[in-house]
Amino acid sequence: xxxxxxxxxxxxxxLLAGASPGLGQTMDEYDAPTTVTIDSLSELYEPVIFSHxxxxxxxxxxxxxxxxxxxxxxHPNCVRCHLHSPPSQTVSCKDCHTRQQFYPEQVxxxxxxxxxxxxxxxxxxxxxxxxxxxxxxxxxxxxxxxCHAMTDAGKDFFYLTDKTSATTxxxxxxxx
Amino acid sequence: xxxxxxxxxxxxxSLVASAAATFPLAKNTAAATFEGYPDSMGVLxxxxxxxxxxxxxxxxxxxxxxxxxxxPFNDFSVFDELSHGQKRRTDETRYTVVNRHDIPGLNxxxxxxxxxxxxxxxxxxxxxxxxxxxxTPEGAVIYDASVCVGCRxxxxxxxxxxxxxxxxxxxxxxxxxxxxxxxxxxxxxxPPACVEACPQEVMTFGRRTDxxxxxxxxxxxxxxxxxxxxxxxxxxxGTAWMYLSPVPFEQVEFxxxxxKEPILNYVKDFLSIVPMVLTIWPxxxxxxxxxxxxxxxxxxxxxxxGSES
Amino acid sequence: MKTFxxxxxxxxxxxxxxxxxxxxxxxxxxxxxxGLSKQEYKEQFLRNPxxxxxxxIFAIGIPILLQRYIFGLGSITHxxxxxxxxxxxxxxxxxxxxxxxxxxxxxxxVEIFGRKDFTPIERxxxxxxxLGYFFAVVYLLVDLGMPWxxxxxxxxxxxxxxxxxxxxxxxxxxLSVQIAEVSSAFFEWxxxxxxxxxxxxxxxxLTVSGIILSTLHQxxxxxxxxYAPAKVHPLWLSANFQWIHFFCSAIxxxxxxxxxxxxxxxxxMTWRCDNxxxxxxxxxxxxxxxxxxxxxxxxxxxxxxxxxHDNEWAYLLTGWxxxxxxxxxxxxxxxxILFAYGVKHQxxxxxxxxxxxxxxxxIWNRLNTSxxxxxxxxxxxxxxxxxxxxxxxxxxxxxxxxxxILYRLPILYQWQGER
Numbered sequence: 001x002x003x004x005x006x007x008x009x010x011x012x013x014x015l016l017a018g019a020s021p022g023l024g025q026t027m028d029e030y031d032a033p034t035t036v037t038i039d040s041l042s043e044l045y046e047p048v049i050f051s052h053x054x055x056x057x058x059x060x061x062x063x064x065x066x067x068x069x070x071x072x073x074x075h076p077n078c079v080r081c082h083l084h085s086p087p088s089q090t091v092s093c094k095d096c097h098t099r100q101q102f103y104p105e106q107v108x109x110x111x112x113x114x115x116x117x118x119x120x121x122x123x124x125x126x127x128x129x130x131x132x133x134x135x136x137x138x139x140x141x142x143x144x145x146x147c148h149a150m151t152d153a154g155k156d157f158f159y160l161t162d163k164t165s166a167t168t169x170x171x172x173x174x175x176x
Numbered sequence: 177x178x179x180x181x182x183x184x185x186x187x188x189x190s191l192v193a194s195a196a197a198t199f200p201l202a203k204n205t206a207a208a209t210f211e212g213y214p215d216s217m218g219v220l221x222x223x224x225x226x227x228x229x230x231x232x233x234x235x236x237x238x239x240x241x242x243x244x245x246x247x248p249f250n251d252f253s254v255f256d257e258l259s260h261g262q263k264r265r266t267d268e269t270r271y272t273v274v275n276r277h278d279i280p281g282l283n284x285x286x287x288x289x290x291x292x293x294x295x296x297x298x299x300x301x302x303x304x305x306x307x308x309x310x311x312t313p314e315g316a317v318i319y320d321a322s323v324c325v326g327c328r329x330x331x332x333x334x335x336x337x338x339x340x341x342x343x344x345x346x347x348x349x350x351x352x353x354x355x356x357x358x359x360x361x362x363x364x365x366x367p368p369a370c371v372e373a374c375p376q377e378v379m380t381f382g383r384r385t386d387x388x389x390x391x392x393x394x395x396x397x398x399x400x401x402x403x404x405x406x407x408x409x410x411x412x413x414g415t416a417w418m419y420l421s422p423v424p425f426e427q428v429e430f431x432x433x434x435x436k437e438p439i440l441n442y443v444k445d446f447l448s449i450v451p452m453v454l455t456i457w458p459x460x461x462x463x464x465x466x467x468x469x470x471x472x473x474x475x476x477x478x479x480x481x482g483s484e485s
Numbered sequence: 486m487k488t489f490x491x492x493x494x495x496x497x498x499x500x501x502x503x504x505x506x507x508x509x510x511x512x513x514x515x516x517x518x519x520g521l522s523k524q525e526y527k528e529q530f531l532r533n534p535x536x537x538x539x540x541x542i543f544a545i546g547i548p549i550l551l552q553r554y555i556f557g558l559g560s561i562t563h564x565x566x567x568x569x570x571x572x573x574x575x576x577x578x579x580x581x582x583x584x585x586x587x588x589x590x591x592x593x594x595v596e597i598f599g600r601k602d603f604t605p606i607e608r609x610x611x612x613x614x615x616l617g618y619f620f621a622v623v624y625l626l627v628d629l630g631m632p633w634x635x636x637x638x639x640x641x642x643x644x645x646x647x648x649x650x651x652x653x654x655x656x657x658x659x660l661s662v663q664i665a666e667v668s669s670a671f672f673e674w675x676x677x678x679x680x681x682x683x684x685x686x687x688x689x690x691l692t693v694s695g696i697i698l699s700t701l702h703q704x705x706x707x708x709x710x711x712y713a714p715a716k717v718h719p720l721w722l723s724a725n726f727q728w729i730h731f732f733c734s735a736i737x738x739x740x741x742x743x744x745x746x747x748x749x750x751x752x753x754m755t756w757r758c759d760n761x762x763x764x765x766x767x768x769x770x771x772x773x774x775x776x777x778x779x780x781x782x783x784x785x786x787x788x789x790x791x792x793x794h795d796n797e798w799a800y801l802l803t804g805w806x807x808x809x810x811x812x813x814x815x816x817x818x819x820x821x822i823l824f825a826y827g828v829k830h831q832x833x834x835x836x837x838x839x840x841x842x843x844x845x846x847x848i849w850n851r852l853n854t855s856x857x858x859x860x861x862x863x864x865x866x867x868x869x870x871x872x873x874x875x876x877x878x879x880x881x882x883x884x885x886x887x888x889x890i891l892y893r894l895p896i897l898y899q900w901q902g903e904r
Contacts, residue, residue, distance in 0.1 A: 044231075077397050102367035102381040110386045118390050119397075125377025129225065132376075144229065144250075144375075157234050158249040260567075260864040267566055303712045305653060306637050307644035323642035326630015328569035329649050333712035340566045341630065343559030349630040433715050443648060446708035446728045450651060450701060457697040461597050465689065468599040 026070030027087060029056035040099055041124050044154035048147050058138070064130060065091045081116070097126040212296055216315035217362065218384030218416040219371060220391045221289055223428060224401060225378045228252065228274055228287035235373035236272050236291075239357055243269050263429070266290060268342040271354040272370060277428050286421075288428050289370070289378070292317060292338045292354035293408060294416035299439035300330035300339060308351075314363060315384065315416045316356030324350055335412050335434045356416075384416055391420055413438030486529050486756050486892075489521060499757055500893075502901035503676055513675065519892060539881050546878025549871050553627060561871035568866040570628075570855055572876040577624025579706055579851040581617045583731070584844060586703060586739030588614020588663050589695040590776075596692040603772060605765040608670055608896045609750065610743045612887070615663040617742075618656060620883040627879060648708045655702035662695050673900040674893065700732060707731025710854060718858040720800050720809040721850075723791035733787060737780035738847040740773045741820075744840035750897055757891060759898035767833045774824045774836035777843060781821035788813065805861060812853060816846025 032052050039047030061069040070087035072079065090096075098106055101122020110118050121129055135142045144150070150158075234249035236242070247254055255276035257264055263275040272291035279286055294317045301309035301317060308324045311317050326349050331339045342349040357368035366372075367381040380387055388409065395402045407425050408418030411434045419430070426432050435442075490498055498520040505511045511520065518526055530536055553561045562571055591610035594600045626632040638644065638653045665684055672681035684691075707727040710717050714724055723730060747766050750758060758766075792798065800806045820839040827835030856866070891897060 101377070102371060104365035107365070107382050107386075110382050110390070118386070119380075119394055121377045124375055128375045129377060132227075157238060159234070159237075159244055160248045160250070260866075262567075262864065265566065299712060303647050303649065305644045305647040305650035306642040308642070320642075323634075323637055324631065325634045325637050326632075327649065328630070329647070329709070329712070331566065331569035332709075332716070335713075335715055337567060341564075341569060343562070343564035343630075344557055345559075346553075346555055346557035349557060431715065435714060439712060439714065442711040442714045442724045443708060445725055446648065446704065446711065447646070449704075449728075453701055454697060457700065458693055461593070461693050461696055462689075465597045465599070468597065472599060 025087065027061065027091070029053070029061075032056065038127070040094060042148075043151070044157050045144065045148035045150055059134065063134070064093075068096075093126055094123050097121060097123040099123045101125065212384070213313040213315070214383075214385075216296075216313065216384050216416065217356075217381065218294075218315060218387050218418065219368070220380045220387040220406070220418050220420060222378050222380070222394070222420045223286050223288055224420070224422040225376045226274070226287040226289065227376060228255065228276055228285075229375065230254075230274055231373045231375060232289055232370035232379075233270065233272055233274060235369040236354070237270070239360060239369035240271060240355075242271065245269065265340075266292075266338055266353065267340045268344065268352045271352065275429075279423050279427050282423065286423065286428055288419075288430075290336075290338075291370070291417065292356070293336055293412070293418075294354075294356055295412050295438075296414040296416065297412075297438035297440055299333035299335060299412065302438075302440040302443070303329045303333035305329070312358060312362075314356075314358065316358040316362050318355045318358050319351055319353065321350040326350070333439060335431065335439060387418070391418065394420065410436040412436075413441075486519070489525060489529060490756050499898075501759070501895075501898055504902070516674070516893060539885060542874075542878055542881045546874055546881065549875045550627065550878060552871075553875065558628075558630065561869060561875055563866065563869050563872075565866055567860060567863060568856070570859075572856075572868050572872050573624045573628035573879075575852050575855040576848065576876055577628070577879065578621050579855050580848040581621050581624070582706060583703060583735035583738035583847055583851070584742040585614045585617025585621070586699060586735040587611075587743040588618075588666070588739070589692070589699040590736060590739045591743065592666065592692045592695050596688055597696070600772075602765075603769055605762050606743060606747055606769045606773075608667070609747055609891075610739075611663065611666050612670075612890060612894075612896050613742055613746050614739070615660070615667050616883060616887050616890075618660050618663060620879065620886075622656065622660070623882070624876075624879055627875065648705050648712070652702050652705045652709070655698045655705070659695065659698040659702065662691050662698065665691055666695075670894045670896055673895050673902070676902065678903060699735075703735040704728030704732045713859070716860055717854060718800075718805050718809075718861040719795060719797045720792065720806060721854045721858045723795060725794060726787060726791045729787060730784070730791065733780060733784045734847060734850065737777040737784065737820075737843055740777045740780070741840040741843035741847070744770050744773050744777075744837055745844055748837045748840070750891065754891060754897065757897050761899055762897050770833050770836055770840075771828050771831060774828045774839065777840070778821055778824035778828060781817055781824065781843075785813070785817050785821065788817075805858065808858075812846075812849060816842070816849055820846060 034051070034053045036050045036052050037047050038050050055064070060071060062071040062073040065071075067073055067078065067082045067085045068088040068091040072083060072085070097120065099122065100106060101124070106122075109115065131147075132142055134140075135146075141147060150160075230249045230252075233245075237245065237249070254264065259265075264273045266273060272289060274287050274289050276285045276287055294311075294315060296311070298309060298311060298317045301311060305327070306323045306325055308320045309317055309330065310320070326341070328341055328351075330351060331337075331341065339351045339353045342352055356362050357366075361368055371379040371381045380390060382390070388406065391406045395404055395406075401422055403421050403424055405425070406418050406420060407430055408415035413436075419425070421428055421430075486499070500511060500516055500520045503510050505515070505520070521529070549561055558564065565571075587610040591603060591607050594603050595607045622635075626635065629635065634641075638650055639657070644650050666688075669681045669684045672678065672684070705728065707730055710722055711724055711727055714722065747770065751763065751766055755763070792801075801810065820843040823835050823839035823842070826832070827839060856868075860866075
């Protein structure tokens with residue numbers, strides 16, 4: 001009788017171990033936080049309250065996280081190297097895309113002949129370049145204040161005379 | 177200012193002058209093989225990413241302490257402003273502008289940022305007779321207002337029509353142009369204000385050699401998205417600020433007739449003959465003078481001989 | 486002046502020597518007032534209709550010039566960043582400098598080539614050259630953003646690889662040469678013969694310097710446009726030969742300007758000219774006309790060579806090409822034919838007419854190169870009316886200085902005192 005208990009215990013433990021997202025296991029939406037406050041670059045605009053759970057209904061993991069969650073991006077430029085890439089240690093944008101883009105450390109990195117991704121955008125660029133095309137396509141907000149309100153510092157920066165309204169004659173005509 | 181010249185001093189003077197004229201040319205033999213400073217920085221501007229938000233204009237205005245603009249920087253009616261039928265250009269209040277271009281066959285406009293291209297062999301620098309411009313090792317073409325005389329030859333020479341003159345000032349006019357944020361950022365290895373401000377990362381900052389590599393990679397990886405040409409790689413002898421475009425560059429009002437060699441090459445022919453004239457003309461015309469007056473001198477001699485006998 | 490001369494004894498005015506009718510010497514003040522009393526001077530001044538025009542020009546022009554210096558260039562021009570150079574340089578520098586080439590041309594002809602038969606107009610040509618260059622510098626002082634820094638390329642900060650550096654140094658040096666050459670007339674007039682003798686001793690050196698400096702800066706003014714190879718219309722800009730085109734055209738420009746000045750002096754200042762001048766002026770005019778004809782045919786040929794060298798024949802079929810051919814026809818071919826015919830058939834009037842056309846033709850060519858055909862693919866810039874008026878005002882100042890000197894110094898007449 002004791003052996004069966006132990007076997008059962010081990011089997012359950014293994015099952016549970018297999019179910020948790022350790023290394024080598026593809027992630028899914030339940031592994032992500034519900035909301036993320038993106039504030040590492042806030043100065044001219046307020047922090048963005050990003051609803052992660054909502055976006056998991058609209059897009060696949062790979063659409064934003066590349067191959068880092070274990071789901072493969074089948075774009076021909078990616079699969080030639082990453083077809084069998086496992087999930088990474090980190091999937092958060094800011095862990096790969098630096099806030100200090102074009103600062104001396106990053107510039108010297110570029111001349112490293114062993115790096116393929118010499119065209120990796122910084123954090124601010126990554127957010128906008130990744131998010132906006134899809135927003136435009138799906139008719140989600142694509143102008144600046146659609147995602148983050150302007151701060152007073154921002155209003156000074158843009159020389160807004162009317163401090164109450166930040167979007168004056170905004171004619172963003174970008175349509176993809 | 178009367179210069180009193182006698183023959184000896186004149187000959188000495190012309191020798192010194194021709195030596196002085198050849199001296200910069202002698203330096204040029206080293207310049208002919210100079211390939212640029214190794215850490216010379218550059219910026220690659222990707223027109224397919226620009227959405228015309230004008231954050232770069234605002235950032236430049238703040239960084240360079242330029243005067244307050246007529247309209248806020250997120251007022252996009254500026255894209256409809258025309259002066260003499262032309263879109264906006266740099267002037268004494270702005271070092272950079274973004275213009276909107278409606279492209280036939282494309283369902284959205286393209287936006288293009290204009291600023292000094294920081295050429296490798298700048299025409300402004302070579303045309304300046306008070307040496308007001310310098311191409312720094314970091315790659316910026318900067319300007320020294322303390323020696324400028326206001327002759328505006330640099331404005332004539334620049335193939336991209338960038339330098340602007342502060343005509344509104346009587347006692348402190350000067351050239352106003354983008355300086356690559358040299359004093360405040362470049363010397364510290366930091367990117368210029370416009371590059372840092374851009375949300376779409378339209379501009380990539382790095383060593384010119386590196387960003388050329390990166391630009392070529394971008395074209396290679398997305399051949400349908402770009403015209404296979406990096407504007408500024410060879411134009412005007414190569415510029416530090418270069419462009420990628422999704423459509424032919426003429427459609428975004430780039431001047432594609434800019435020669436693919438430094439502007440200075442067009443002036444070198446004349447500069448070379450200067451020492452030749454300085455050294456040959458004296459002998460030539462003295463010789464002509466002797467030939468022309470020979471008959472007269474012979475007659476005089478005959479007369480004096482005749483009067484003696 | 487004519488009336489005064491007719492009414493006064495022949496020994497009095499115009500002043501041709503140091504001695505005055507009473508047996509004493511004219512002093513400097515009297516020489517300056519042309520030997521007239523203040524009342525008489527004022528009378529002759531007001532009688533001259535040209536002076537009324539000048540007063541009108543200055544009444545508006547002087548305030549405009551003051552406005553330029555107090556409020557900046559933007560207050561009297563369109564402050565264009567696309568067209569940084571306007572009339573002050575287009576006419577004042579590029580237009581007047583080739584017309585002032587007469588100095589080195591006649592100096593060379595008389596002193597180097599030994600053609601003493603041109604001596605009667607030599608001084609007029611030298612004065613024409615000096616004043617033209619001097620006022621080119623005045624125009625520069627109006628145009629420069631910071632005219633008080635004019636001397637900077639000399640001693641403060643040198644940029645020797647620039648063409649403008651050469652222009653600056655050469656104009657400065659050449660002005661000195663010309664002042665020295667004209668000073669012999671001045672020394673005669675004030676009676677300091679030691680100075681005159683000194684100048685005479687270095688005349689060959691001065692003249693040869695003059696040729697060297699003139700060749701280079703006349704060419705350099707053309708070479709300035711090679712800094713903008715994409716901006717000047719190809720038919721007006723030859724990357725290789727621009728400097729030669731400018732130098733060659735300066736030759737007939739200078740000679741034509743002397744013909745024109747001499748004709749004006751003969752017609753409107755006859756009282757000031759002596760017989761040596763009046764009897765020889767027609768012969769000299771024909772001789773200069775011959776030189777102009779040769780220079781014009783040479784210029785036409787080297788212009789065609791320029792078009793062929795850059796393979797620009799296709800441009801001739803465009804609108805700009807037609808404008809180019811019009812300029813060639815009116816400013817080069819027409820005067821060339823008139824000069825050749827006039828010289829051959831000894832028709833002085835025709836040579837003078839050709840010279841007038843030639844002078845305007847040169848100004849037209851320089852305005853084309855620097856302003857009209859500049860930025861030919863862009864909008865055309867029309868100068869602000871104040872800029873035009875200011876240009877005319879400075880030219881009027883040039884005119885009155887020219888006339889002031891001609892009225893007094895022994896340019897058109899020979900000094901009867903010791904020489």
